[in-house]
Amino acid sequence: MSTMKKLAVASAAFGLLAASSSGVLAQKKYDPGASDTEIKIGNIMPYSGPASAYGVIGKTEEAYFKKINAEGGINGRKINFISYDDAYSPPKTVEQARKLVESDEVLLVFNPLGTPPNTAIQKYLNSKKVPQLFVATGATKWNDPKNFPWTMGWQPNxxxxxxxxxxxxxxxxxxxxxxxxxxxxxxxxxxxxxxxxxxxxxxxxxxxxxxxxxxxxxxxxxxxxxxxxxxxxxxxxxxxxxxxxxxxxxxxxxxxxxxxxxxxxxxxxxxxxxxxxxxxxxxxxxxxYLKDPTDAQWKDDAGMKAWNEFLDKYYPEANRADASVMFGYTVAQGLVHVLKAAGDNLTRENVMKQAASIKDLELGGLLPGIKVNTSATDFAPISSVQLxxxxxxxxxxxxxxxxxxxxx
Structure with missing residues (x-):
């Protein structure tokens, strides 16, 4: 074989090797609930029962994910948001969590509401290594990454x-x-x-x-x-x-x-x-810690304008005086940030890793000066308030x- 041919063969082989190794580097990783086309998100809310006033949080989140999907999804994937009612009853919460994990096979359980309901499912979700992410309760115990590495809070404790x-x-x-x-x-x-x-x-x-x-x-x-x-x-x-x-x-x-x-x-x-x-x-x-939509001082605020535009288009019947609507909108933005950061590595482990790596995230619904920060040892995303x-x-x-x- 001539030297030129040897070089050509070697070059081709090297090219194949490079292509295959870059293929390995760019390989997509999925856990249940994630694919090339969708990300399945589970949620549990009290749409009925004594805490039903909070049900609008789930409705706001659903509307926000519709907006994200209409704009092309997250890294090209559509969010499939599956939200169940537990009537603020812990035994029902357990039932719904099992359904989400074992039947629906969601990637994560996002923003389930209430301290007793979340307490009832915390051990189960951690044993299954399913993220219980940005829970809608400010109990201090959600910030315990050592004992519950799959559970993370959201709001000030x-x-x-x-x-x-x-x-x-x-x-x-x-x-x-x-x-x-x-x-x-x-x-x-x-x-x-x-x-x-x-x-x-x-x-x-x-x-x-x-x-x-x-x-x-x-x-x-x-x-x-x-x-x-x-x-x-x-x-x-x-x-x-x-x-x-x-x-x-x-x-x-x-x-x-x-x-x-x-x-x-x-x-x-x-x-x-x-x-x-x-x-x-x-x-x-x-x-x-959130902007009050009824407060005239935010009339010309860019974050408030974006919130109103979102509601006009995706949730026009929302009660704009209800702070829970702003809460649902802001926490949904937090999840979108995490999923975007996860890229093509949509494993449950990487979702938690990204959730624990948020640095000075500013969201349109938060008061000026209040930012989202997390680390591997701090699972309390928002820790400041104003009287x-x-x-x-x-x-x-x-x-x-x-x-x-x-x-x-």
Missing amino acids: YQSETQIYAKYILKEKPDAKIGILYQNDDYGKDYLKGFKDGLGAKAASMIVLEESYEVSEPTIDSHIVKLKATGADVFINITTPKFAAQAIKKNAEIGWKPLHFLNNVSASIGSVIKPAGMENAQDIISSQ IKFKGETWERFGEILSGDAGG
Whole structure:
């Protein structure tokens, strides 16, 4: 064989080798729920039952993924969003999670709502190595990558939030007599723990009554009457939307006017304040990390304009005064960011790796100065809030952007 021929053969062989090795490098990787054409996302929401006010989160997410699909999908793949109702009942949540993983074979379970429902499926999803990603609950325990590497939170955690309220009370009303109403489950107890930790040694002398209610109760009126009777001048209201609206209304009815702190998960004007009566909600303090769609200051904001355009086209019937709509929109954007970053490696492991590698992500619905950050040891994407006070028909922000001390 001539030298020229030898070179040609060697060159061709090298070319084939290079082609095959680059083929290996560019190889697509899929776990169940992912293919060349689709990404199957599972979701569980309380479309019925005592927490049904949150059902709009799932509807907003569905609408957002329709928008993504209409624009060509994620790296050319369409999102197949499968969302089931669990009525905020943990046994039903378990049933729906098994269905999503074992029958529907989703790639991940995204933004399932509620602390008790997520607690019920956490061990199962971690044993199956299925991402339980950006859960819609601020319980502190979702930030535990060592013991639950497949579970990650999204919103600021409950303990940090109530620590911030406690610090405010210690500074502004150090002689307060505090009455607390909380939901008797993991969600309520997590908030309660953060608040007591925030008060520290003063908790014992300042708290005059801790009153719990069951989610199955039709009304919390009797609890409010009991709290008023203690003479408390500060009210810590740890309730989900239905009960939050009842509490605000009942306070007004019986003329109890304490300094009122309302947990962020029920600060929606559309689903809580309006039903309770805006006149009854004056001066309530809460916290915020999302822009309030009812606030005129965001009228010309680019992020708010994009949100309104999305709703006009994909979810026109949405109640734009409901903070849950902004929540669903923003967390869906967070998932899209993660899936785009995963590229053609759509394994469950890589999805979690990308979710744990978010750096200073700014989303249009977040307040200025609040960014999404995660790492392999920090599964709490959003950790800051700003205090707000209800005035007239809207929430007014005051003070600095704050973070509590509660970690994982």
